[in-house]
Amino acid sequence: MKAILRFLVALSSVVVALPATAALNVFACEQEWAALAQELAGDKASVYSATNALQDVHKVEARPSLIARIRSADLLICSGSELEIGWLPLLLTQSGNARIQPGSAGYLEASQFVPKLEIPKVVDRALGDVHPSGNPHVHLDPRNIAKVADVLTERLVQLDPANAEAYKARASVFLERWRAALSRWEKETVRLKGVPVVVYHKDMSYFINWAGMREAGSLEPKPGLPPTPAHLAELVERMKRDPAKVIVYSPYNSPRAAEFLSERTKIPSVMLPFTVGGTDKAKDLFGLFDDTIGRLLATVK
């Protein structure tokens, strides 16, 4: 018993003696927020993304490596709205880190700062894995990226006041580039207005809403449930009455259901990057939207 205590004391003194790292540690739940933090903080922060573009962020294991990273985080940025409910609460309670608990400046839920879509009127699990506070995949509306950038800049300034000027300067450069890109994308997507699209999961809703497209169906029978043969057969029938012009899916989805529907209906299918890193061209947030729009325009002739 005494030996144990002595060991613990010795160990904690080693920890206290560890040098504090200069950079702000940012823990992002998703690639898009990691990319945004990188744009705004540059070399002032060390940014870690808990997930990659090939992961379904609804279903992530609370792995030891994630606990190790969140333990040392100064700022956490996640989509929120229950998207990470299966794993983030566990990471938070196991982190032993007060800086990033809900309610503190180091906890940022991006979806709280943008207008939400698809807030269900009825919340019932029989409807699938619905998110009671609305669709959490907010990053695919480029206007939301600008809104979250403002909030993130404020938080960076608050948490690391020594580098406040650097953050503000980077933010204004980024937002200027973003506004320019946004007006270009708005022109490019004119051709997509009203185009009916079949999605895999309701993860494209914000893009569809922004680009003025129309969702004509989803490969999942209900949110979060994998496609079933019966539902796909029904979709084939529905496409005969109300044909979509394109079927889209994300890199973390199996392409099989989209390919099946595409073969039966002769509607082209295309994988969209969904987040940064989802395709080779989606290297950053600009690339994400360039490639998403580019792929859609190339498919919808």
Next chain:
Amino acid sequence: MYRKGTMALAVAAALGLPHGATAQTQDELRALREQVRQLDKRVQEAEATAQQAAVQASSRPTGENAMNPAVSVILNGIYSNLSQDPNAFRINGFAPTLGEVGPGVRGLSLGESELALAANIDHNFRGTLIASISPEDGIGVEEGYIQTLALSYGFTIKAGRFFSGVGYQNQIHAHAWDFTDAPLANRVFLGNQLNEDGIQLKWVAPSDLYFDLGLELGRGRQFPAGPAGGRNKNGVGSSTLFAHVGGDLGTSTAWQAGVSYLSTSPQDRTFGNLDSSGNPVNTNSFTGNSRLWVLDGILKWAPNQNPTITHFKLQGEYFRRKEDGNLTFDTTGTAQTGGFASVQSGWYLQGVYQFVPMWRVGYRYDRLNSGTTSLSAPLTAADFPILAAYNPTRHTVMVDWSPSEFSRVRLQAASDKSRSDATDNQVFLQYIVSLGAHGAHKF
């Protein structure tokens, strides 16, 4: 004639003949364009209003019950087909524990239901209460603890009743197990599942490689401590130390390995000698020291860490226990006391593979080693038939189907050689569902 003319005109109109209508069409087009513009404007206005409404709807509800904790209920039911009488269940070679270790009743039964409430208490603490509602014994507290949120430097303190951090599977709730029942080693060394009243201090190292250290001080209310309910004394009845290290291997594999040590000094820990139909013949009791070492390892593979389509999980634990002290034979009869010492071990290894979405198959192998047991006079080995040397084994296979994250149906078959004289062939068909708040499961 007149009627014929009218008819001709009507037909011409119906066919849409371009009868000097150019100017008129231009006007109509202009009017239509204006109408479309108006409609477009109205749609945009409606969208803006809808968005406004959506923002308003996303604000939290107000009122007294807005702060309700997250509530969830686990229901499970089971059909058991057992070739041997479960009332006579025993694990030969090992002293019976005080816990519920048998395979349950035959036929259809409702399993233990679980009611869980959890919420942040304030900015400093989080509280969790998990009640188990057994169809026979009423309500029990499975876990009820508070946990710190605001300690920094990687420290967390838990206090109350919680599943001990000894080993790997012990901390996981039964509804999240990959098999219907606990490994044999958990049954003989931890009385199925050890939940202790006490306090846990845990520290996570500030390194990219995961490393944690934990210390638990408990009342000693359950096997391997004793007597049941804990000793009548101030201070600590059992203490546990654990450490884990874990990380990722490449982009698809995550692992964790741990070592734990549980030390307790049971006093009058009783166990019965049973006859062949499971009735106690006499009661014996042990007083001394019990020390348990557990090594555990877990490896999870999922392509690009995306477990939705396929994934594989390998889990294993090795237990080794040393006990020494005094054993009393037939406490209510002759009450002879002599020296007792034993070194026993056991392990299991299990693999679970999801081969297509929703469907998993699994295999588990259990083995216990009754090791060495020594008794000193006046005790003789014949006094304790249950402790006669025997190495129990069990093979288990299962297949389960999870149509959503909230429901699972499992079919499990096992060939259980816990008893030295008979093989129990077991078949379980089970459902496990969860209602309410979305649970989060430990790695």
